[in-house]
Amino acid sequence: MPDHTYKIIDLVGSSSESIEDAINGALGRASETISHLDWFQVKEIRGTVSDGHVGWYQVTLGVGFQVLKPGDVHREA
Amino acid sequence: MPDHTYKIIDLVGSSSESIEDAINGALGRASETISHLDWFQVKEIRGTVSDGHVGWYQVTLGVGFQVLKPGDVHREA
Amino acid sequence: MPDHTYKIIDLVGSSSESIEDAINGALGRASETISHLDWFQVKEIRGTVSDGHVGWYQVTLGVGFQVLKPGDVHREA
Amino acid sequence: MPDHTYKIIDLVGSSSESIEDAINGALGRASETISHLDWFQVKEIRGTVSDGHVGWYQVTLGVGFQVLKPGDVHREA
Amino acid sequence: MPDHTYKIIDLVGSSSESIEDAINGALGRASETISHLDWFQVKEIRGTVSDGHVGWYQVTLGVGFQVLKPGDVHREA
Amino acid sequence: MPDHTYKIIDLVGSSSESIEDAINGALGRASETISHLDWFQVKEIRGTVSDGHVGWYQVTLGVGFQVLKPGDVHREA
Amino acid sequence: MPDHTYKIIDLVGSSSESIEDAINGALGRASETISHLDWFQVKEIRGTVSDGHVGWYQVTLGVGFQVLKPGDVHREA
Amino acid sequence: MPDHTYKIIDLVGSSSESIEDAINGALGRASETISHLDWFQVKEIRGTVSDGHVGWYQVTLGVGFQVLKPGDVHREA
Amino acid sequence: MPDHTYKIIDLVGSSSESIEDAINGALGRASETISHLDWFQVKEIRGTVSDGHVGWYQVTLGVGFQVLKPGDVHREA
Amino acid sequence: MPDHTYKIIDLVGSSSESIEDAINGALGRASETISHLDWFQVKEIRGTVSDGHVGWYQVTLGVGFQVLKPGDVHREA
Amino acid sequence: MPDHTYKIIDLVGSSSESIEDAINGALGRASETISHLDWFQVKEIRGTVSDGHVGWYQVTLGVGFQVLKPGDVHREA
Amino acid sequence: MPDHTYKIIDLVGSSSESIEDAINGALGRASETISHLDWFQVKEIRGTVSDGHVGWYQVTLGVGFQVLKPGDVHREA
Known part of the structure; x- marks a missing residue:
């Protein structure tokens, strides 16, 4: 069984609703190409703050995925 | 165009409902005077924990705002 | 008034719904014996990521409780 | 029951005697106005070091207190 | 000579007098069963703060001890 | 000789020219009232980035000053 | 499908040979009861250092395992 | 208004002159393709040190930009 | 002599044998395209843990390389 | 007025009595040659722990002093 | 080819002009004996702050150099 | 029984073979004079990376030893 290599990219998801929405937004965007x-x-x-409450949640994520073939090391999100 | 100065104050918001509510509570309180x-x-x-689930979420925030005039450096929340 | 000692254990709660659910899941599990x-x-x-959105939230918590009697130092969760 | 907001300010207490004295000095000073x-x-x-032993202990503290009314967000120490 | 394994548990000692007392309180409590x-x-x-000076010092410790036999891995404090 | 208490406030200075200018800008602003x-x-x-080079340097500083009298604990910048 | 809870305990493995041996030693010890x-x-x-080279490697690990039933929260290693 | 996703890449800029030059060098290089x-x-x-003074400043940056379309997640610098 | 720009990407190498093998595995994979x-x-x-000893070592690396031409900023691994 | 250079060395002081004693012990030792x-x-x-209370406090310090002449850069403690 | 050993010493350079000057000052002082x-x-x-702007920049550096012969391990700066 | 003082110096060992070799190389070098x-x-x-695998492992260590007499504070490695 071969050893695997994974790649981690940093994304920032944003949402005006919740932290979970911001995470899912970034994951959804990344999954369009990976x-x-x-x-x-x-x-x-x-x-950000707008009118005394949260405007946008901005959540920075490290997202990991397996490098399946050499070309995958160019996959970014 | 002049250079700006910002001030960051540390607040702890609390909520029995969610992390987002705790954040919004602290921002709402601060926006009453800033x-x-x-x-x-x-x-x-x-x-805190109460009866086996979360009693209060306590979220510590750094909150930033622009120092518009000298007196603003006394603005705290 | 005697001085108190507290113990902190590390738990990871998981939920497919929200960060708050993951926290409450771990606290509920721990409260069954403490x-x-x-x-x-x-x-x-x-x-984890599944089909382009969050599969499971995994939230690592330190959970604290008072050591009421010697045997309590064996309480783990 | 309303949600509470707390404020944290950073103080440095000093003492030539002990770490505990430095902490109490800063708390005493802050309690004069809060x-x-x-x-x-x-x-x-x-x-600081003086003649081969401690001159002054300097202990940086974050000190928290509840924001009871809007004006309290201007309380600093 | 066999290799040893150690276990680290996290305790919080408290004292109204000093940081050293808080440490010794937690160690004394733990030594009742380990x-x-x-x-x-x-x-x-x-x-905590009480009347402008320290109410209780709360010192979080990692405490290590050797796992002498399998049952020792259940020792908590 | 009495023990001193100091206060630390967090400021963000900005400059389009250099890190040093951003620091001096924040200190200059703070010194107008302290x-x-x-x-x-x-x-x-x-x-920030603008046209492929730095738009604004934004440098976060902790700035310390002595609390000379009770009212000074309200000094913010 | 139910949400899972995991527990993390801290162990220190030791070996005179290698970092990997120290890790495996701690895992082996823990697996005797979990x-x-x-x-x-x-x-x-x-x-430790002995005669100018490594005496013992001491590797601190957080080790995670699933809490399968209430009693498992007392599992320590 | 749609939620945005941003990507952060890590670059190291170098300059024999100043920290600011090293930052601008990396941003300039990245802006050629983003x-x-x-x-x-x-x-x-x-x-690096050369002849008793700085040879090259090497400044590691996280650089952020908006993911405007799926293909942008492959943008690296 | 021109100033250089470097890029850092995050990879996770894995091996059932050793930490060094996991590092070399990730570097080998990355060198196929860079x-x-x-x-x-x-x-x-x-x-991971399997049968009381290490299943897979997973070592997260930042890997740096020089950006030789604009297209290189798209090199990922 | 010339610019100064300082040197920082790391020392560990020990005491069976208090954290302050451990600090002073290391400073006293260092001041014998600097x-x-x-x-x-x-x-x-x-x-260390002995009989259920602190055996020795071990406090790691960074200690700074001015480099007054080239030979001072060899001063270690 | 033999394996090399390097030594890292901590220095604080100071300058009233710039961060770069403070770094070069410390490196210049160290290079007088290494x-x-x-x-x-x-x-x-x-x-430090003086009259509302920077008095002295104080930059703490770790400085590395190769241990070429046993006596070099006594080299400090 | 007198209180002891220890000194910590930072060394970087290197090896083309393994992390353990790099550690032992630095310890061996230091033990020639301490x-x-x-x-x-x-x-x-x-x-470093060479031909798609590790060229040199470079492991930074803090190494501690007891200050037995005043002159020992000049011991560096």
Whole structure:
């Protein structure tokens, strides 16, 4: 059984609704060009303020996926 | 175009419902005396436990806003 | 008034719905054998990806509770 | 029951005697204008050296207190 | 000579007097059920404020001890 | 000789020219209302990008000054 | 499908041979009483020095396993 | 209004002159293939020494830009 | 002599044998499409557990290489 | 007025009595060969356990002093 | 080809002009007694405030150089 | 029984073979002039890449030893 290599890219998802929506937004965007995303890790939660409440949640994620073939190392999101 | 200075204050919002509510609670409280809040960053998420589930979410935020005039450096929240 | 000692154990709660659900799941599981949980702190938020959105949120918590009697130092969750 | 908001300010207490004295010095100073301080966290312990022993202990604290009314967000120490 | 395994548990000691008392309180409590504690590391120093000075020092420790037999891995404090 | 208490506030200075200018801008703004600033520490260096080079340097500083009288604990910048 | 809860315990493995041996030693010891260990994370690598080379490698691990039933929260290693 | 996704890539700029030059060098290089860079954050400042002074400043940056279309997730610098 | 720009990508190598094998596996995979890799930094060592010993070592690396021409900023691994 | 250079060395002081004693012990030892120590910073507090209470406090310090002449760069403690 | 050993010493350079000057000042001082300095890493940027702008930049560096012969391990700066 | 003082120096060992070899190389070099090294801690693991695999492992260590007499504070490695 061969050893695997994974790649981690950093994305920032945004949402005016919730932290979970911001995460899912970034994952959805990344999955349009990378079909086999494996896991994510939240690196930072920040956002903008508008009229005294959250305008946009901005969640920075590291997103990991397996490098299946050499060309996959060019996959970015 | 003049250079700007911003100030960051640390607040802890609390909510029995969700992390997002705790963030919005702190931002709402701060906006009562500072009208031009710009951004926030989550520094810590903790809370109390009651009857086997979350009692209160306690979310520590750094909240940033522009120092528009000298007196604004006394603005705290 | 005697000085108190507290114990902190690390748990990972999981949920397909939300970060809050993952936290409450871990706290609920721990409360089945420890009735007097006091507080928690979020140490890490990560998860799995499935079909371009979050499969499972996995939230690592430190959970604290008071050591009421010697045997309590064996309480783990 | 309303959700609470807390404010954290950073102070540095100093003492030629002990770390505990430095902490109490900063808390005492802050309590002259803020009566309802709640908790503190030690962020850094450093100091000066004089004649081969400690001259002054300098202990950086985050000090938290509840924002009871809008004006309290201007309370600084 | 066999290789050893050690276990680290996290405890929070408290004292109204000093940081050292808080550390010793947690170690004393743990030693009631674990006789062979080896070392500790201070992870956090915080506390409560009462009447403008420290109410309780709360010191979080990692405490290490050797796993002498399988059953020792259940030793918690 | 009495023990001193210091206060640290967080400011973000900005400049289109250099990191040093951003630091001096924040210190200059703060000194308009606090005459006795003592020291600063750089906490973060970031900025905006415009046309392929730096638009604004944004430097987050902790700025320390001595609390000379109770009212000084309200000094913010 | 129910949500899972995991527990993380901290162990220090030691070996005079290699970092990998130290990790395997701690995992082997833990598996004597916990059959379903899932993953580990290296938190610290240190050791002793003897005659100008490594005496013992001491590797601190967080080791995770699923809490299958209430009693499992008492599993420690 | 749709939610946005951003991508962060890590670059190291170098300059024999100044930290600012090293930052601008990396941003200039990246802007040759990505026209809409938004922000950067300094992650590390290091360098080489030559004849008793700095040879090259080497500044590690995280550089962020908006993912405008699926193909943009392949943009790297 | 022109200033250089480098790019850092994050990879996770895996091996059932050793930490060194996991590192070499990721570097070997990356070198299939990028011939001029320069350096690496270990960011995390973790792994899976199988039958009481390490199943897979998973080592997260930052891998750096020089951006020789604009197209190289699209090189990912 | 010339620019100054300082040197920082890392020492571990130990005491069976208190954290302050451990700090003073290390500073006293260092001052036997370096007369102009300026400041210290606490980097770690740990210790040994003996009979259920602290055996030795071990406090790691960074200690700074000015490099007055070239030979001073060889001063270590 | 033999394996090399390097030594890292911590220095603080100061300058009233710029961060770069502070770095070069420390490197210049160190090079008076160590001719083969290799690299540096910035660990902290802080300074004093005078009349509302920077008095002295104080930049803490780790400076590395190769240990060419046993006596070199006594080289400090 | 007198209190002890220890000194920690930072070394970087290198090896083309393994992380353990790099550690032992630095310890062996240091032991040529300091006979009583006590312990080490790994602070960083990095290296160079050559032909798609590791060229040199470079492991940064803090190495501790007891200061037995004043002159020992000049011992560096």
